[in-house]
Amino acid sequence: MCGIVGYTGSKEAYPIIIKGLKRLEYRGYDSTGVALQNGRLKVYKKKGKVAELEDSLVGKNLHAHVGIGHTRWATHGEPNDRNAHPHSSASGKLAMIHNGIIENYAQLKQELIRKGYSFKSDTDTEVLLNFIEDIKTNNECSLEEAVRIALKRVVGAYVILLLDESMPDTIIAARKGSPLVIGIGKGEHFLGSDASPMLEYTKEVVYVNDYELAIIRPDELILKNLGNEKITPYVQKLDLELAAIEKGGYDHFMLKEIFEQPQTIYDCLRGRLDANAGTITMSGIQKYAEQIMNATRIIMVACGTSWHAGLVAEYIFEELCRINVEVEYASEFRYRNPVINPGDVIIAISQSGETADTLVAIETAKAKGAIILGVVNVVGSSIARVSHAGAYTHAGPEIGVASTKAFTAQLAVLTMIALKIAHDKGTISKERYMHLLNELNEVPEKVTRVLELSDHIKKLAEKYKDATDALYLGRGFNFPVALEGALKLKEISYIHAEGYPAAEMKHGPIALVDEKLPVIFVATKDSYHEKVVSNMQEIKARKGKLIAVITEGDDTTAAICNDVMAIPEADEVIAPILSAIPMQLLAYYIGVAKGYDVDKPRNLAKSVTVE
Ligand code: AGP
Secondary structure (H helix, E strand, C coil), rough: CEECCCCCCCCCHHHHHHHHHHHHHHHCCEEEEEEEEEECCCEECCCEECCHHHCCCCCCCCCCCCEEEEEECCCCCCCCCCCCCEEEECCCCEEEEEEEEEEHHHHHHHHHCCCCCCCCCCCCCHHHHHHHHHHHHHCCCCCHHHHHHHHCCEEEEEEEEEEEECCCCCCEEEEECCEEEECCCCEEEECCCCCCCCCCCCEEEEEECCCCEEEEECEEEEEEEECCEECCCEEEECCCCHHCCCCCCCCHHHHHHHHHHHHHHHHHHHHCCEEECCCEEEEECCCCCHHHHCCCEEEECHHHHHHHCCCCHHHHHHHHCEEEEEEEEEECCCCCCCCCCCCCCEEEECCCCCHHHHHHHHHHHHHCEEEEEEEECCCCCHHHHCEEEEEECCCCCCCCCCCCHHHHHHHHHHHHHHHHHHHCCCCHHHHHHHHHHHHCCCCHHHHHHHCHHHHHHHHHHHHHHCCCEEEEECCCCHHHHHHHHHHHHHHHHHHHHEEEEEHHHHHCCHHHHCCCCCECCCCCCCCHHHHHHHHHHHHHHCCEEEEEEEECCCCHHCCCCCCCECCCCCCCCHHHHHHHHHHHHHHHHEEEHCCCCCCCCCCCCCHHHHH
């Protein structure tokens, strides 16, 4: 959840760091700080936004060529100045920032207190820093060696950046379980929780792996494992553009990302789906195609919106591949000591690739012998690297906290995987395969048509923005879309919303229905349609406000609704990619109409890297 930035080189460090922290604001945070090294260590930190820190530093001497910066999302110790990062060691000679959780910090803290240490903050970070300094002092060893020794005792997840007053141009970094990227410049190096703080300076990056430690100077990057063995850094070329991170003329990142979906879905299909040749090529999973095809069970593991993608995939995989599918909340799966049988395949779905619950869930399953496929958006992210194989969703950076384009890209990837397996297994006819292949290929163009509803949905948002509750209902492939619609509304407008299987509404939720309650149906033409319309009639009979996503031309259903959002016809297997988009727009416009920060909704963070 925290944002990390570092710089060492010939430029002024402070402007680079503060700008980098602003690029990471979308990750969510409650306090921020910088440490600058110019022979003396200076630490400035406070609760609040990056801009507030910046204002507080006007007029100070911030000259330095080396520095680190941090935006904190509190895990240990409440958000305040004291607990903000960077932390200074007892001697004041070291400064450190940290992203992650040190699970055995209490034990380490007790050991240090017994040695006479006292602490200025309530954080696990300060404990780790003093633990490192204690080792450095008592062993009379280098900081690098002290870090290595300390991290062998640490239980938990971390990215740490350290400055040592006695090493004026050096940053020492290490990671396990939280993300760290190093940007390679000419006579300079950049560090970040992701690539956004360095994109305008360099596109050559190194993703640091778990249990690796980096010694970074302006013209030197040394990478080692905790066994002190040198590792050759694997330099990757980023194809991200800075513009891709800016809003691109839209009012919010969320709206930009909703409107990017024709392109992002096209990017997701490109190079994989060839409608003319009738082929799907998923090189990222080819090595495990046999095991997936013969899987006795597929377990989808994810959180939040990604979990909803897994739920759609359950319907698709069972329908097309005739393989038993289970969908698990990662946070429940990992603590349950799950039964993993040989032949089980886990599909981990994650936009950020850093969601702690999902990461640990798949590490648990991997240890039990399962094959792990990652369907991830962020290249080089932890979940991508822990997986045996997988497929990137190529949706580009998703800055809005609410997941939109990543969700539809996940559905596109999962549908391609299912189609490929079904084709290779022979569980669907060649005709149905080709039909669905062409339907999937037409999605980007149909999404463009769905987006033409934007102004209409903006008007609906004005009409329903003062609702205090909402019910989202759907059946079959569209049931998970109802759940996703409810989550979007909750996240963005703070209106309480529940998603339910439409038929379940009779078993309780219908008691909620009155003339004030908006009930949003996902009611596109499919094999469940007739039953869904019956459910709609039941709501209407009780004066509920009927709003529905329907198929273009379905005038019969439109006639019983208060309002509709009509989308292009699509096979029910493919329809969720389309029916999700009006839900995204409705939530977005209601959130905007209510005056909320739709890119950074309260209490939420983009990447939940704590458990
Ligand atoms: C979705 O709008 C939310 N931001 C949240 O539920 C998110 O989907 C969840 O935290 C999982 O994140 P991931 O896809 O990065 O793993």
